[in-house]
Amino acid sequence: MRVLVTGGAGFIGSHLCERLIARGDQVVCVDDLSSGRHDNIADLLGSDRFEFLHQDITERLDVEGSVDAVMHLASPASPPDYLRRPLETLAVGSRGTENALRLAHRHGARFVLASTSEVYGDPAIHPQCEDYWGNVNPVGPRSVYDEAKRYAEAVTFAYRRALGVDTGIVRIFNTYGPRMRADDGRVVSSFLVQALSGEPLTIYGDGSQTRSFCYVDDLVTALLAMMESGEAGPINCGNPQERTVAELATLVGEIAGCPVVTEHHDLPQDDPTRRRPDIALARTRLGWSPQIEIEDGLRRTAAWFASRPEEVAAAAADLRGGQLGAPHDAQPGGHDQHAALLAG
Structure with missing residues (x-):
C-alpha cells in the first residue's frame, strides 16, 4: 500500500x-x-x-x-x-x-x-x-x-x-511513549521530567482524577x-486500566528510583475528572486490546527521556519557571494556560 x-x-x-x-x-x-x-x-x-x-x-x-x-x-x-x-x-x-x-x-x-x-x-x-x-x-x-x-x-x-x-x-x-516532547505538558512527560531532574511532581487538585x-x-x-x-x-x-494521577506519580517515582515529593495546585478549568475507555468495540470489531503493561511502558519512556538530558533539563526549567503547569485562571490564548498539563 x-x-x-x-x-x-x-x-x-x-x-x-x-x-x-x-x-x-x-x-x-x-x-x-x-x-x-x-x-x-x-x-x-x-x-x-x-x-x-x-x-x-x-x-x-x-x-x-x-x-x-x-x-x-x-x-x-x-x-x-x-x-x-x-x-x-x-x-x-x-x-x-x-x-x-x-x-x-x-x-x-x-x-x-x-x-x-x-x-x-x-x-x-x-x-x-x-x-x-x-x-x-x-x-x-x-x-x-x-x-x-x-x-x-x-x-x-x-x-x-x-x-x-x-x-x-x-x-x-x-x-505515551518514546518521542514525546519533554516540554509537551502532558502528565507522563512532565512527571518523568520532574522525577529525572529531582524536582517535586506537580499535581493539580488532590490527584484523585483518573486517566487511562x-x-x-x-x-x-x-x-x-x-x-x-x-x-x-x-x-x-486506549487502555481500560484506570489510574489516579496520584498513583501515576508514585509509579513514576519508583521507576525513576527517587522518593516522590509532590506539589499541589488548583485544577485547571474543564479538566476531566475521569477518563477510561470502554474498548468492547475495539475488541470485537478490530480484534485489538493493549498488551504492554504501564510499568514496562514507563520504563521504556523514562529511558528515552534519560538519553536526552539537555531536553529534559530545559523542560524542567520551564516547569520550575511556570512556563508549563502554572495554575490555570487565564483566558483562552494566554501562555498561562499551559496549566492544563494533566488533561493531556
Whole structure:
C-alpha cells in the first residue's frame, strides 16, 4: 500500500510511519513541523519507500501518485500546544481535515481520522463508550481542541454519507511513549521530567482524577487494524486500566528510583475528572486490546527521556519557571494556560 500520514513527524505519527515502512508499505509523511520534529523521522529518510513533504495541510495537500490510505493525525494534541495556537488547532481540525478527505475522495482511498477522547469532555458516563455524546464546554479554553475534533468527526461522516468515502474514526485515549516532547505538558512527560531532574511532581487538585494510559506501540497496532478494516467507527482505542494521577506519580517515582515529593495546585478549568475507555468495540470489531503493561511502558519512556538530558533539563526549567503547569485562571490564548498539563 501507499499510505499518506498527516502529522507523520509527530509523536504518534512517526511511530505509525515506522511501522508501515517495516511491514513493506510506501509512506508519504506530511507535516509542517509546528509540533512534530524532523528528528522523529530522521532514520526513515534513507528509505526509498519513505517520502517527506513539508506542507501545511490547512493551506494545501498536494501529493503526486496514487494513494491507498490516508491516516489523518495532524493536529496539536498537548494542552500547551493547542492553548498556545488556538486558531491553528481549529484550522487543522476543519480545513485540514477537509483537505485530507478531498484527497482520499479523489484517490478512492481509505480515510482514518485520529480523533480523541476529548470529544467526551468531562464525562458524565463512566467508562466512556462510543454512543455517549459527551459533556463538552464549547466556549471554554479547551474547546479549540475538543470542538475541532468533534467537527472533524462530523465532516468525516458527511463525506462518508454524501460522497461514499471509505472512512473510519478512532478515538484515541491518553497515549505515551518514546518521542514525546519533554516540554509537551502532558502528565507522563512532565512527571518523568520532574522525577529525572529531582524536582517535586506537580499535581493539580488532590490527584484523585483518573486517566487511562496506552503505550504508543499498542496504539499504532490499533490504527493499523482500523486502516485495514471496513469499520466506520467511531471506535475507542486506549487502555481500560484506570489510574489516579496520584498513583501515576508514585509509579513514576519508583521507576525513576527517587522518593516522590509532590506539589499541589488548583485544577485547571474543564479538566476531566475521569477518563477510561470502554474498548468492547475495539475488541470485537478490530480484534485489538493493549498488551504492554504501564510499568514496562514507563520504563521504556523514562529511558528515552534519560538519553536526552539537555531536553529534559530545559523542560524542567520551564516547569520550575511556570512556563508549563502554572495554575490555570487565564483566558483562552494566554501562555498561562499551559496549566492544563494533566488533561493531556
